[in-house]
Amino acid sequence: MYKLKEKYTISVFTEDVVGILNRVTIIFTRRKINIESIAAGESELDGIYRYTIVITECEENVIKIIKQLEKQVEVIKAVYHLDNDVVFQEIALYKVKTSVLASGGKAENIVRAHNARVLTVETAFTVLEKTGHKEETQSLFEELKPFGILEFVRSGRVAITKPMKTLASIVEAMEKETESQDNISNLFNLK
Amino acid sequence: MVKNNEKKKISGAQAVVKCLIAEGVDLIFGYPGGAIMPVYDALYDVEEELKHVLTRHEQGAVHAAQGYARATGKVGVCIATSGPGATNLITGIADAQVDSTPLVCITGQVAAHLLGSDAFQETDVIGISMPVTKWNFQVTNAQEIPFALAKAFFIARSGKPGPVLVDITKDAQFEPFHFNYTTFTGMRSYLPIPKFNKGMCEKVIEQINEAERPLILFGQGVILGNAESEFKDFIEKSGIPSAWTILGLSALDSDHYLNVGMLGMHGNYAPNKLTNECDLLIAIGMRFDDRVTGNLEKYAKQAQIVHIEIDEAEINKNVFANYPLIGDVKEILPYLTAHIEARTHPEWLQQFRELEKEEIEAVIYQELNPVVDQLSMGEVLNLINEVSDNKNVIVSDVGQHQMITCRYAKFKASKSSITSGGLGTMGFCLPAAIGAKMGEPNKEVIAIVGDGGFQMTLQELGTIFQFKTAVKIILLNNEFLGMVRQWQELFFDKRYASTTMINPDFQTIVAGYGIETNKVKQRKYLKGAIKTMLDFEGPYFLEVMVGKENNVFPMVATGDSVADIRLK
């Protein structure tokens, strides 16, 4: 049975603890799913980390992964979205010889056409920055390639979801629910 | 003043011991070594309150802790040193993870300043154990110990239980600090028991009231949720035939009129076949393991499926549930029972009886009453049923004897079948039986093991000898790695590659450990030998020579549907 694979952005919110990144990635590697990009950092709430992970999979498997992520005791929430439901960007940096960007040159036009920013100019090299979707940063890369790219780096995708439920409201609900497990001894299989 | 204050400080190692006692632990299993020596030193002072059982291998310690946990329902605790001590625990931890056994494993670690330097006996046990633990944590200073252990116990036993590992650097074990212990009561990122959905319950109730051919499949969730009596009430009111996974075994009396037997690869004929004929399948605390379902493409496609489960990750993982009910069985089942109509399903139940008859004629009768001279494994189990009160704890290893044990042993009490299900760990049985016996000293604990698996952890006879643990060991010796040989016979043209066992004289070996032994080759001595064994006060070893090339049937071959279960 063929299942349609699509590109999904998975956002994972976790407590700020050592090793949690490893627990998160294990869930993908176990199923031999290639993580196309990953970005980690703090969220808008103190002490909560946010991982943005991009994979290509069928929805059925993505849901299984989401549940296994949420099963981790220090994962607060995991959600998944198609590209339509997120606003996302990647940032790319390009190091080229300053001489190729000498005024009037073809390379300079390319940089302008792509709306890339010049971050620093040294005698030997210049660092350019381009923010956008992968196709955009990649196309600048392709066009600059003939002129010689000394170094290139692209970040993982970072994404903001379009649906409006805030992390704060989710966390608040979870905190309430934990508290309402009033009779803690009920949780234990105590004899 | 300052001096007084200094006095109140205790070492991290002493704190470990105090935390264990505070959590109600009175028995732990382990093996010492450099990086855990401060904890051992602290244990020396509390021998009365907190007994430590020295196993002969760390794998023995973790399996013993598992056996203890499975028999008692309490958290099993084991400790080991860093490096090889810690890695030797991994098989047991993986086993506990997949079989949802609550364990707290404590490992020593090299001093914090040496971490990452390939120091002597340093391994990244946090990294290694991460995929097979419910949670793990590395402690590098003493202040973290009480909180880490409190959290460890909470996570291990709450919700769907599982193993946790706390790795403590040696310097943290030595470090003096002011000890203060509070039990852990919860965290926002982890909701052990989700509240069940009453709206969904209404739909399930309707389904149950309308079903003509309902079937219940139950697993260990019933036992872990302490819901055996709620379960019994539920099935009795609904009148639904109930079949078990091997982890669910003993949750319901073997002789209960609604107990229709074992599911899966070597399970009973009727529940496997009728899985594909029921109109409503109610799975309770089980996870549709592939050994239970056979080919998923041909599994219960005709039925509406209700899945009652505490772990949401199990819902729709293998089998799509039309009616998922996520929560605690102990709450959900009484709710359903209160609202369903009292029913019986005599004709449907009759179908099970008829298929059972077929199985008895084709398989069971011969297994229990062989016409050949060679003994069968089944007759050994049958005699145990006959001469005992069926309240034994039976611990089995992995292989043909395990399947035979689960198929034929009778149980009257919950938590009395202990076996490695999800991982199928050979060598589990002997140490797990030791742990079970130590946890339930007033129960008869019988270990049933094959000649292969026995030799994987046979060193634990030393533990039995030292602690005079009165386990009864039955070695079902077929001089083969029987289960693998069976597959070679059926699927590899009888090419017996590396499954023949040239065995040592087990009688001499076991006698060397000062354990009473006996060996039976002939039927006429079998019953007497089993009686003698059960009447014996201390540990006992009974070796039974069984048919070398006997097979376990029925069988659902890999890739087959459960409905295609073969009797031959």
Ligand SMILES: Cc1ncc(C[n+]2csc(CCOP(=O)(O)OP(=O)(O)O)c2C)c(N)n1
């Ligand atoms: C640690 C481990 N290694 C290998 C296996 C694969 N395996 C499953 S059953 C079996 C044979 C078991 O032989 P024995 O203990 O003699 O029991 P029998 O099947 O003969 O009753 C083997 C090798 C396993 N389950 N566990």
